[in-house]
Amino acid sequence: xxxxxxxxxxxxxxxxxxxxxxxxxxxxxxxxxxxxxxxxxxxxxxxxxxxxxxxxxxxxxxxxxxxxxxxxxxxxxxxxxxxxxxxxxxxxxxxxxxxxxxxxxxxxxxxxxxxxxxxxxxxxxxxxxxxxxxxxxxxxxxxxxxxxxxxxxxxxxxxxxxxxxxxxxxxxxxxxxxxxxxxxxxxxxxxxxxxxxxxxxxxxxxxxxxxxxxxxxxxxxxxxxxxxxxxxxxxxxxxxxx
Numbered sequence: 001x002x003x004x005x006x007x008x009x010x011x012x013x014x015x016x017x018x019x020x021x022x023x024x025x026x027x028x029x030x031x032x033x034x035x036x037x038x039x040x041x042x043x044x045x046x047x048x049x050x051x052x053x054x055x056x057x058x059x060x061x062x063x064x065x066x067x068x069x070x071x072x073x074x075x076x077x078x079x080x081x082x083x084x085x086x087x088x089x090x091x092x093x094x095x096x097x098x099x100x101x102x103x104x105x106x107x108x109x110x111x112x113x114x115x116x117x118x119x120x121x122x123x124x125x126x127x128x129x130x131x132x133x134x135x136x137x138x139x140x141x142x143x144x145x146x147x148x149x150x151x152x153x154x155x156x157x158x159x160x161x162x163x164x165x166x167x168x169x170x171x172x173x174x175x176x177x178x179x180x181x182x183x184x185x186x187x188x189x190x191x192x193x194x195x196x197x198x199x200x201x202x203x204x205x206x207x208x209x210x211x212x213x214x215x216x217x218x219x220x221x222x223x224x225x226x227x228x229x230x231x232x233x234x235x236x237x238x239x240x241x242x
Contacts, residue, residue, distance in 0.1 A: 007146050011118075014146055015053035018124050023139045027125035027132070031075050034126065039072045048078035051124040055080045055108075060118035060151055061238040062099070063158040064090075065144070065165040067211060068123035068132055075126035079108035080119045089212035090119075090161075093224075093231045116240055120147055122168035130213075137168065144172045152176075155204055157237035159230065160185075162211035169206060178204075187222070188230060205237040 008014035022028055028050065035049025052069040066086075069075045073084030081087035082105040094100035094117065101113040123132040123140045132140070160166040166185040173193050174180045183191040189208035194201060209222070209230045216222040 007149075009150065011054065011058055011147070011150055014143070014150060018051050018053045018143055021051045021124065021143070023142075024125060024136045027123075027127055027136060030071075030128050031125050034071045034075055042072060042076055045076055047076045049075060052078060052080060052121070052126075053124070054118055054120035054147060055082075056114040056118035057116055059154040060116055061154055061156040061240065062117045062234055063148075063151055063155055064117060064119045064161065065158060065169045066119065066121045066161045067164050068121050068130065069126040070130075071126045077106070077108055079105065080121060081105060082108060082112075085214050085217065086212045089217055089222075089224075089227060093227045096228060097231045097235050099231070099235065116238060118147075118151060120144065122165045132164075137164065141168060141171065141175075144168055145175055148172045148176060156239060157205045157207065157234050159234050160206065160208050162209075162213075165211070166206075166208045173204075173206070187226060188233075190233075207234055207237070 008017050031049050035047030038047060052074045066081060070084045070086060073087060074080050074082055077083040081090045087105050091100050091105045092103045095103040099115050099117050105112045122144060123137060124143060127136065158169055160169045163185045170180050178193040178195045180193045181191055183189055185208050187208065187210045191206050192203050193206060194203045207230060209227060210216045212222060212227060
């Protein structure tokens with residue numbers, strides 16, 4: 001594969017490029033519309049209203065991939081999993097595992113810090129009904145591939161939240177030449193991917209979890225204990241003591 005020297009080479013450059021992206025007009029229009037109409041509870045808020053960049057450590061050992069920003073969560077606050085119930089669940093679990101400085105994430109200016117963790121998404125714009133089209137998923141895969149290139153040197157484990165994120169994450173590793181066994185998504189699913197460069201072999205663990213959406217948490221499909229158990233496995237796979 002020929003290197004693309006115009007691609008972002010740092011997470012800072014990547015985040016800036018994502019914020020300026022306009023590849024999917026339907027999603028851009030939807031994000032802006034939501035930012036104008038707003039939800040009554042957030043009528044006084046100044047919505048972000050556009051593509052949301054990743055958030056977290058600059059040299060992560062743990063890479064968390066979600067589906068897409070929530071219309072009144074990350075699309076409002078400008079930070080992944082921030083300002084909605086899904087974020088309450090995810091950051092709560094990360095905090096209990098010692099990977100986040102705060103148990104809640106309400107604003108991109110709230111001082112939240114992640115330890116060894118970077119959070120991103122398969123799609124960086126909020127989609128109507130939380131359902132990006134296949135074309136939109138393919139367009140945004142470019143950013144996931146670029147981010148994988150940047151974080152690979154320090155990465156030990158990836159956590160995919162939901163089936164779309166699972167498929168996107170495995171596809172990204174396959175695209176970059178990793179040997180990825182075919183494993184069906186499910187809560188607690190695990191696959192170890194490998195890559196040999198010259199005589200050096202490398203492995204990264206990918207774990208799956210149900211997405212902490214209200215649809216899953218309100219129905220009991222995903223419980224606090226289930227999410228904590230997966231995050232515990234993530235932390236162990238990251239081998240933070242090394």
